[in-house]
Amino acid sequence: MARAQGARAQMALAYETIYGTPPVGGFTRMPFASTSLGSEQPLLNSELLGYGRDPLAPIKDAVTADGDVMVPMDAEAFGFWLKAAFGDPITSGVGPYTHEFRSGSWTLPSMSIETGMPEVPRFAMYSGCVLDQLSWQVQRSGLLTATARLVAQGEAIATTTASGTPAELGLRRFGHFNGAISRNGSALGNVVSAEITYANNLDRIETIRSDGKIDGADPSIAALTGRIEVRFADSTLVTQAINGDPCEISFAYVLPSGESLTFTAHAVYLPRPRIEISGPQGVQATFDWQAAKAASPARMCTATLINDIEAY
Template identity: 85%
Template sequence: MARAQGARAQMALAFETVYGSPPGNGFTRMPFASTSLGSEQPLLDSELLGYGRDPLAPIKDAVTADGDVVVPIDAEAFGFWLKAAFGDPVSSGAGPYTHTFHSGSWVLPSMSIETGMPEVPRYAMYSGCMLDQISWQVQRSGLLTATARLVAQGETITAITGAGVPGDLALQRFGHFNGEISRNGAALGNVVSAEITYANNLDRIETIRSDGRIDGADPSIAALTGKIEVRFADSTLVAQAINGDPCALEFAYVLPSGEGFSFVAHAVYLPRPRIEIAGPQGVQASFEWQAARDSALGRMCTATLINSIGTYS
């Protein structure tokens, strides 16, 4: 008897033409480290009396389908998650191609994502998937991954795949050692670690349906927040926090072969931090920043991906 193992798990993704309707083809195999994407339907206890001390059968409640997917930040596959977060990019070039994603779009694509365990066999197709939040950390060492939080409409489980034979991508991962953080175009030194979180703050449309699923998920006011931990060497960031002025923060990764990923928050506001001297070691300061819309550019952030893929569809 075959037993399910995570090492054999597969994931395929395709963008939908109609929300909640998985396409018949066009799926792409996606690299991932782990996923909690799933569907659940809780039970409601019976409140009825008059049948003795033993309760009557419970009633099924509404269906909830959501979860996280941990993915590598790489040169090609990460573009699918950026499109899910920001919408269609503006692509240019003739190889390598430059894909530019802007925040602020009211129209976000939905996806069908299938997770498969062939040895059971069990294939779960999650339709109507929309990206609610994406986040990652910047540090000196370790694996560079991002966590995508998804809201789905529903789950369909079968014994055969519904994704056909998915297309493959070349896996070219970025590493922390490929990264650099800039402030207003100049390298920002003394950074120990950083966190970035972009949220679409999806509003689930919970209409009354016979299948218990949601009708969709609409993006509301977006949010871009994060945290920077720095060794306290000068008062540049503290002075900015006191004055209340915004700055542009860029997080960029470049591979020796030319592929690159950059993420720019155009108007970042810093809170005034508490500078603590905890002992004889170096003094660190922590800034939990917030980004806002830049009035000159008309957007809050820009993500740029340079790779060999002509288009994301």
Template identity: 80%
Template structure:
């Protein structure tokens, strides 16, 4: 009997025209490292008395469909997750390379249908009405560069046959994997390289509001974005007073987190107004002194938004 193995797992996604309705075609095979996306339905213990010490059967509670997907930050597939986080991009370029600019502040976000498959069982789970709640990643000197996409879905449909990986007239599109690495990363502050950075974290959250209406199927009616949040952390070797002075004065700065491949593809995430807290400078021992800044971002009055994500690649459209 075949047993499920993560090495054979596969994932495909497509953006929906109608929330909660999986498209019949137009899926794209997605690279991913791990996924906790799934549906769960807890049981409620019976509170009734009068039938002895042994409890009565439990009652099913509401269905919750959500989870995280860990994906590589690459030149092509990552654009789908950026579209889910920010909405449709503005694309320029008559031919490759194309420049896709994603901006924060959109009132409506697209929903996706995502199918995960374990063909050896077989088990194919279609998650419809997936809306991206949070996108986060870390910058460091070495290691594999991945991002975590937190999703809220409307529901799960499980079957033995695939809807997205069919071999008929509409097989899923396959992308060229051009992965960025930590070695390709750089951080700038107000257009100037920021030195002495040990690590950095970036988290963008749409802070989705689940529409939990009463339905016969127990699913939600939607997930609406509320006030967005962009936060992070930078850990630096304490070499000068620039960041501390900014924190004390309360002035914002622009920060740019970028990755560039030798072949020309790039991903640049620009935060237009970063506010730094005043950190505690501790001397923990004979090693170098480090300072940690848990920063927050806000809407920049001049640019008119909080952040901009720019992806340059050979993809004509998302």
């Protein structure tokens, strides 16, 4: 008897033309490290009295479909998640291509994502997937991965795949070793670690339906927040925090083969941190920053991906 194993799991993704309707083709195999994407429907306990001490049968509540997908930050597949977060990019070039994803779009694409365990077999198609949050960490070593938090409309289970034969992508992963952080165009030194979180703050459209699903997930006011932990060597960031002035911070990754990913927050505001001396080791300061819409360019952030993919 075959048993499910994570090593055999697979994932395919395609953009939808109609929200909640999986396309008949156009799926792409996506690399992923783990996923909690799933559908659940809780039971409601009976509140009725007069039938003895034993409770009556419960009834079903509304369906909730959501979860996280941990994905590698690479030169090709990561563009699908950037499009889900920001909408259609502005693409230029003739190969390599430059894809510029800009914040502020009111229209986000919906996706159909199928996770499969062929040995069972079990194939789960999640339709109406909209990206709620994209986050990752910057550090000195380790694997560079991002977490995509999704809100889906529903789940359909089958014993055969509905994604056909997905297109394959070349896997060219970025690593922490390929990364750099700059502030206003100059390298930002003494950074120990950093965190970046972009949130669309989706509003679930929870209308009354016979199937218990949502009608959609609309983006509201976006948020770009994070944390920077630095060795306290100078007062540059502290002075900025005290003055209340914004700065531009960029997180860039470049591969020797030429592919690159640059994420730029155009107007970052820093809170005044507490500088603690906790022992004989070096003194560190932590800034829980947040970004806002800049004057020029008139947006909060830009993600630029350069690769050999012609279009997303």
